[in-house]
Amino acid sequence: MIDEIGYLPLGQQGSNLFFQVISARHEQKSTIITTNLPFAQWGNIFDSTTVATAIADRLVYNSEILVPVFARRVVILSAWLPCQ
Numbered sequence: 407m408i409d410e411i412g413y414l415p416l417g418q419q420g421s422n423l424f425f426q427v428i429s430a431r432h433e434q435k436s437t438i439i440t441t442n443l444p445f446a447q448w449g450n451i452f453d454s455t456t457v458a459t460a461i462a463d464r465l466v467y468n469s470e471i472l473v474p475v476f477a478r479r480v481v482i483l484s485a486w487l488p489c490q
Contacts (some may be wrong), residue, residue, distance in 0.1 A: 433468075440480040
């Protein structure tokens with residue numbers, strides 16, 4: 407679980423490392439991320455909109471995006487379920 411992504415910008419090195427973590431987990435492990443920022447502002451968190459788009463693409467594939475009614479937080483549930 408990654409709580410409050412976007413609280414601080416990650417910079418180039420942090421963005422690259424975060425991308426590697428998300429890419430390694432993509433379709434392998436479940437991931438939960440919370441944030442107050444819409445996807446349109448993720449370019450401000452990560453070093454570029456290119457990296458932000460690549461991360462968002464991997465996170466939303468086969469995911470549930472929850473927006474609680476009484477909260478300003480978005481929850482992304484990227485669940486990996488093995489084939490039976």
